[in-house]
Amino acid sequence: MxxxxxxxxxxxxxxxxxxxxxxxxxxxxxxxxLPIVQQFSNDITAITGRVLSKPTNAVVNFMESVDNLKNTYEENQLLK
CATH class of the missing domain: 1.20.5 (Single alpha-helices involved in coiled-coils or other helix-helix interfaces)
Known part of the structure; x- marks a missing residue:
């Protein structure tokens, strides 16, 4: 100890x-x-974050799918 x-x-x-x-x-x-101004700014920031995260997550998911497809193709080529 x-x-x-x-x-x-x-x-x-x-x-x-x-x-x-x-x-x-x-x-x-x-x-x-919290003061009203800070509550308002916190709410706006949260909404903006949610709105921006949706397309960002969609792009990230798409890129991961493409990467997975590429890995699958390479594995298939090795198996042939």
Whole structure:
């Protein structure tokens, strides 16, 4: 157990993760107290992110399909 606590990088990482989780939990509980302007900007940002993610995900899925087809073709050529 002594060796675990002697690793300073691990302790710093652990404390950082705990602090980040605490900040996330605090920001979630304080959501109702946000100013109207910040709530509006958060809503607009979320909507924009959803709208932009749909075509981006479609392109990524298409590229993965093309890559899968290419791999299948190469495997078939090896099997022949």
């Amino acid at each position: 002594h060796q675990f606590f002697s690793n300073k990088k691990l302790i710093i990482l652990l404390v950082s993760v705990i602090v980040c989780l605490g900040l996330i939990a605090y920001s979630i509980t304080e959501k109702s107290k």
